Amino acid sequence: MRPDTLFQRITDYANRADPYPLYAELRENGVTRQTDGGYLVGTYQEIAELLHDPRISSDIGNRTDPDEDILRRPDPPAFIGVDDPEHDRLRRITMRPFGPPHSPGRIDALRADITRITDDLIGSFRDKDRIDVVDDFAYPLPVTVICRLLGVPFEDVPLIRAWTNAIIASFDFAPEKDDRDHQERLRAGMEARIAMAEYLGGLADTRRDRPTDDMLSALVNDAGPDGRLTREELKSTATLLLIAGHETTVNLIANGALTLLRLPQALRLLRDRPELMPNAVEELLRYEPPVHMLPQRTPLTDIEVAGVTIPKGARLILMLASGNRDPLRFKDPDHFDPTREDNQHFGFGSGVHNCFGAPLARVEAQIALSALVPHLAGLRPAEDPPPYRRSALLRGPRHLVIERA
Amino acid sequence: MSGERRDGRIVIVGASLAGLRAAETLREEGFGGTLTLVGDEPRPPYDRPPLSKQVLLGRVRAQDVGLPGRRDVDARWRLGVAAVGLDPIGKQVLLADGERLPFDRLLIATGTRARPWPNPEEAALDGVMTLRTADDAARLAERLDAGPRRVLVIGAGFTGSEIASACRERGFEVTVAERGPSPLVGALGGALGALAATVQRAHGVDLRCGVTVTSLRGRDGRLIGAEFSDGSRIEADIAVVALGAVRNTEWLADAGLAAGPRGVACDAGCRAFNMYGIVTDDVFVAGDVARFPHPLFEYQILALEHWGNAVAQAEVAAHNMVSPGPCRRPHLTVPAFWSSQFGLNIKSVGVPTFSDQVVVAQGSLRERRLVAVYGYRGRVTAAVGVNRAKWLGYYQGLIETAAPFPPRPGAADPPASGVPVPSDVPSPQTLSHGPTVALTGHVPDRRLTLVRHD
Structure with a gap:
């Protein structure tokens, strides 16, 4: 089989604004080996099966050719990069202060806060003729919420932002390993990761025996049947929660605003029928998901996917955003339909690694976009497509400047 | 699609999970005729899984487990009155209060009831209970609130084991008596049965396997204890009889259907068989009372006491009740x-x-x-x-x-x-509790005798 270059083209920044034709090509071609030795899967049925297959590992240590820069990370991987039973233990302990059965009301209790923060942000730009949806709205909302939830003081948000940007930039896939910019980004990302983990570890230490009403306090003070996280585990877990807890939601809100600006009919529908918003957010998670792929899986044994054998230890890339547009699964998949009923999308993945923060992301996006809808009429993006962020994995606009039409 | 299947009169006997979901599906699929739901309990449909869990733990009250509706069903509800007969020729359901309900199509979803303690005098003792209905759960929860000294659970199937679990969680002494070799063995087999036994004992259950309860002892009409087949005795002020379920088919005794103690047999499309094994086209079955062939299990006739099966089978039955032959679907859901x-x-x-x-x-x-x-x-x-x-x-x-x-x-x-x-x-014969999946085979419930009228 001649290696395919599709993954290179998907990660090429030139295709960031519209990767969807490449995904159609991927679904057409089926599972193919890429020039870097990885395998891409982009059809719904196959992705769904692989997400639920216990023979698929999320632990990069099981790869025959792991990315060494990830292996060099000083901290233990958080649950996102670990398999059962360890994954299950870490996730269960972390879930205790976040959701049911032990903390069923945690997310719901944040609604009032989220609404107030949203209203404040909208109030601050209501009279402006030009705003950046990302910097003025989509970014400050989730970062404020996740900091409050974890117990990070608000004055440290600029610090968090700088670290997060460096870490996300290092997620880039560089075709040339010796690319100097890439090496520099990796180094900066690693430094930021160490600094953020140390910061969060120190913050958690101050909460030990002096709990405030936040998740870090709960994680250091409350022990369930599985005990507590070690300090190292807590550092990696808190880093994951902090980054994943806002980075993806920024993209979801910004992608949502852009989609509604492009589709006046959908915007009108949501203005007239605000009760459709929860459904519209699900459609958004299908149509323009914040996470486009899961790039770090690998089979623990040779497996067959759609007639192709993927060898044990090979890099397996699940193109979630492609599965979301699979016409074999979704009727009229390239159409954004806020009333779509049958919509089991991969916006939050699926299986044991299903997005931990999904309930929070849903509430944030619903409140944020509901508040934004009445203000979008008569506005248009200053540039379309807007400038995108580097990452092909966490895809969203870097800025989304909108102005009066 | 033919209009006649979209109107007319449909009667659903059984107003629990399967009956409600069938009614909703009928309306969802455009049935515009008259719909009547008959239920022997006076309550609107409610959810049973919490009755042996959250209700006994005191987290949810027994009256607060109503099933949320998916949509308005625009039905006439005949609650608190049991169906006592079916006239298949005149196409009427006979109710306990004498009313006759004519139908064009009928759905049987009468489910099961708790198998009672076989000795009626002992069963009547104050403190001897079963757990199937919301009223049962309310009574048992009230007894638990009073702080019993010891609870005896007879039968270690899922219901019995969940009751024992709730009692231990609340700190009550519990004895579980099971005739089989371990709890849950009837549903899960030996290996997980042994695990269940270890877990129960680790949680402080006085688990006695391989024994039967030979008598429940009372004084002044109140339960005071029990005797076991190995000669041992305990004192207990509550005994919960968890011996599995009995299918509610007695009302069909003279209906000419393939109905008996193991349920009402139907085809993969939920159409009931009559006693000759001929499929009917106006009588459908769904839920715990149904037994149906499943292709994944070599077409064994299965009877499932599962929440999910009640929903899935009710949806298929309802769909088929309003769809012409080629548009009908089989019930193939994996249990x-x-x-x-x-x-x-x-x-x-x-x-x-x-x-x-x-x-x-x-x-x-x-x-x-x-x-x-x-x-x-x-x-x-x-x-x-x-x-x-x-x-x-x-x-x-x-x-x-x-x-x-x-x-x-x-x-x-x-x-x-x-x-x-x-x-x-x-084999089910060695268990205290009935298995929650019965492989009932192809054997008819009644042998037919050919009668010649010369």
């Missing part, structure tokens, strides 16, 4: 159920009793965290997760494709030993 007890989440897909071997595919019995996979003649037929429900979707795929058993190794969290052992599914 699934769950239980929570003693801190364990147990979930099953497939039919574990339809097996000859079992293997731990992931995790470990000792850690109480595993997926056990069941096989029959070299094919995967079931999987049970203990605190591992999220992996079961994969194993369901293996069941649906009749994948080879044992499954090939390579899954995360591999077991120490991947060697299959006999699944040790006992």
